[in-house]
Every structure is written in C-alpha cells, then in structure tokens.
Amino acid sequence: MSAITVKNLTKTYEKGKILAVDNISFEVGKGELFGLIGPDGAGKTSIFRMLTTLLLPDKGKASVDGFDVVRDFKKIRNTVGYMPGKFSLYQDLTIEENLNFFATVFNTTVEENYSLIKDIYIQIEKFKTRRAGKLSGGMKQKLALCCALIHKPTTLFLDEPTTGVDPVSRKEFWDMLKRLKEQGITILVSTPYMDEANRCDRIALIQSGKILSIDTPAAIINSFSEKLYAIKANKMYPLLKLLELFPQRKSSYAFGEFAHAVFDPQMEDNELIKYLEERGLKQIEIEIIEPTIEDTFIKLLSRYNHAQE
Numbered sequence: 001m002s003a004i005t006v007k008n009l010t011k012t013y014e015k016g017k018i019l020a021v022d023n024i025s026f027e028v029g030k031g032e033l034f035g036l037i038g039p040d041g042a043g044k045t046s047i048f049r050m051l052t053t054l055l056l057p058d059k060g061k062a063s064v065d066g067f068d069v070v071r072d073f074k075k076i077r078n079t080v081g082y083m084p085g086k087f088s089l090y091q092d093l094t095i096e097e098n099l100n101f102f103a104t105v106f107n108t109t110v111e112e113n114y115s116l117i118k119d120i121y122i123q124i125e126k127f128k129t130r131r132a133g134k135l136s137g138g139m140k141q142k143l144a145l146c147c148a149l150i151h152k153p154t155t156l157f158l159d160e161p162t163t164g165v166d167p168v169s170r171k172e173f174w175d176m177l178k179r180l181k182e183q184g185i186t187i188l189v190s191t192p193y194m195d196e197a198n199r200c201d202r203i204a205l206i207q208s209g210k211i212l213s214i215d216t217p218a219a220i221i222n223s224f225s226e227k228l229y230a231i232k233a234n235k236m237y238p239l240l241k242l243l244e245l246f247p248q249r250k251s252s253y254a255f256g257e258f259a260h261a262v263f264d265p266q267m268e269d270n271e272l273i274k275y276l277e278e279r280g281l282k283q284i285e286i287e288i289i290e291p292t293i294e295d296t297f298i299k300l301l302s303r304y305n306h307a308q309e
C-alpha cells in the first residue's frame with residue numbers, strides 16, 4: 001500500500017474562478033522522500049492543505065496511510081506531521097514552550113519521542129529559553145521540524161521548509177530529512193529551489209496546478225534529449241536578444257551568468273560564433289553542457305505554455 005494516494009484531485013477558489021489544483025494524481029511509497037517542485041502559485045500549498053485535511057477538495061480523492069482525507073480526517077490529523085510554510089510556531093513562546101505545546105496537543109511528551117528529534121534539537125537547545133519570534137530563519141525551521149515530529153508521525157508534510165533560509169542551513173536541513181527517511185518516515189516536501197530536487201527519491205514538477213512530469217530526478221534530466229549549450233559574451237542582454245533572432249535557435253533563456261540554448265542539430269558552433277561576432281559581441285564562450293532539472297523544467301514549461309496558446 002502506498003503511503004499517499006492522490007487521484008484526480010481538484011481545488012478551486014472564489015467559486016471556481018481560480019483553478020489552483022487541476023485534476024492531479026500521484027502516489028508516494030512508504031518511506032519515500034517525494035518532492036513537489038514548482039514556482040509560487042503552482043498549487044503546492046493547496047495540495048498540502050488537502051492532504052493534511054485542512055482544506056476540502058472540490059473533486060477527486062486522496063488518502064494518507066489508507067485513510068481518506070475527508071472521511072477519516074481525525075485519524076490523519078493524529079498520524080501525520082505538518083510543517084506549513086508560514087506561521088507554524090507561536091512567536092511569543094520559547095523553543096521549549098513551543099515543543100511542549102505541540103507534544104501536549106498530541107497527547108504525548110517531549111521525553112517520549114526525544115530520540116526522533118534529538119539530532120535536530122541539540123542544534124537549538126542552547127537557545128531553548130529564547131522566544132521563537134527572536135530566532136534566525138534556520139533555527140525557526142529546525143524548531144518547526146521538531147514540533148512536526150514530536151508525536152512520531154508516519155508521514156511528514158513539509159511545505160517550502162527551506163524558503164528564506166541560508167544555503168548552509170538548507171543543506172543541513174536536507175541532511176536531516178535524509179536521516180528521518182532512513183528511520184522509515186514518508187516525507188512529502190515542496191520547494192521552489194530546483195537544486196533541492198536532486199535530494200528527493202522522486203519529484204513531481206508542477207505548474208498552474210498541473211503535474212508536468214513525475215519521475216526520479218535522474219530520469220527527468222535524462223528526458224532532456226537535445227544538445228544544450230551554455231553561452232557567454234561580454235554583454236548579456238544583447239546576447240539573449242541575438243540568440244532569439246538566430247535562425248537555428250530552438251530555445252534560449254538566461255541561466256545565471258550564461259545563456260542556455262538549444263539549436264537545430266545540424267548547427268555548427270562556428271556559425272553561431274560568427275553570427276554573434278558580426279553583431280558586435282566579444283569574448284564569446286560556447287560549451288555543450290549537461291542539463292539540470294531547471295533546464296528540463298523550463299523546457300516542459302514552454303511546451304505546456306505552447307499547448308495552452
């Protein structure tokens with residue numbers, strides 16, 4: 001049995017005017033670390049809120065540990081841990097008080113399940129009398145994770161747990177998730193950061209409430225079958241504009257300090273260099289690179305947008 005089953009789930013707001021989740025289906029296996037990857041407004045929070053029984057679906061079905069999200073909502077609330085993107089902590093309570101509060105709500109004690117949170121808690125323990133409102137982003141995130149874990153959930157729902165957190169704390173956080181997964185906890189996590197997708201067993205790329213692709217990160221990257229170029233020149237904006245006009249271009253976009261582009265397979269590198277040089281660009285560098293998840297997402301997005309036109 002899967003830990004999470006989602007079938008044709010749909011959610012609208014404002015009397016059907018806003019389609020936030022559009023007929024999506026997926027399954028998460030027991031002990032799997034599964035990522036929902038997508039930009040702001042893609043529908044991730046709506047999915048989390050339906051799965052944690054805080055929001056009713058318009059259509060479709062979903063279950064967690066075999067319990068239906070509508071019919072068995074009380075059972076689900078007792079067995080899952082949820083770390084919402086915002087406002088999960090009581091800002092005026094200290095670290096200690098927040099943790100005790102969440103333990104009491106679930107009829108347990110911090111001592112009873114301490115082994116599960118120990119690794120994380122020891123990193124914030126020396127600030128245990130500090131109010132949550134006065135903690136750094138990384139510390140808040142660790143406390144929120146402890147609070148979500150304190151009743152020993154079977155499944156953890158983490159909605160953008162690393163948004164607004166520094167890169168070192170982000171990395172530490174993913175290391176923690178890996179350890180929790182090793183203890184058999186199923187984890188559904190959302191993130192807008194493409195680099196974090198690689199840390200998941202499987203991911204679903206989401207846009208406008210739809211799943212564009214669902215697979216392991218490696219398989220998603222492998223589905224990018226074309227030759228991808230990284231291109232640099234002395235001026236970025238003219239480079240992007242010129243690439244758009246290059247007759248053999250299939251797609252191009254800014255990617256950090258480079259432009260990434262796909263061309264007709266017959267294109268010769270020299271043709272491109274000559275084209276750019278003749279139009280005044282200098283210090284041109286061209287390299288064929290391995291695509292990232294982000295490149296694949298951009299490609300799927302443009303295919304999706306074309307289909308909508």
Ligand SMILES: Nc1ncnc2c1ncn2[C@@H]1O[C@H](COP(=O)(O)OP(=O)(O)OP(=O)(O)O)[C@@H](O)[C@H]1O
Pocket residue numbers: 013014018019020038039040041042043044045046047160
């Ligand atoms: N209560 C609401 N009323 C109206 N529209 C809403 C409501 N909640 C979400 N939406 C809209 O539904 C869509 C999906 O939002 P959702 O919050 O689920 O996405 P998300 O991927 O979690 O993005 P974010 O990270 O910005 O929260 C967006 O267009 C959003 O504006």
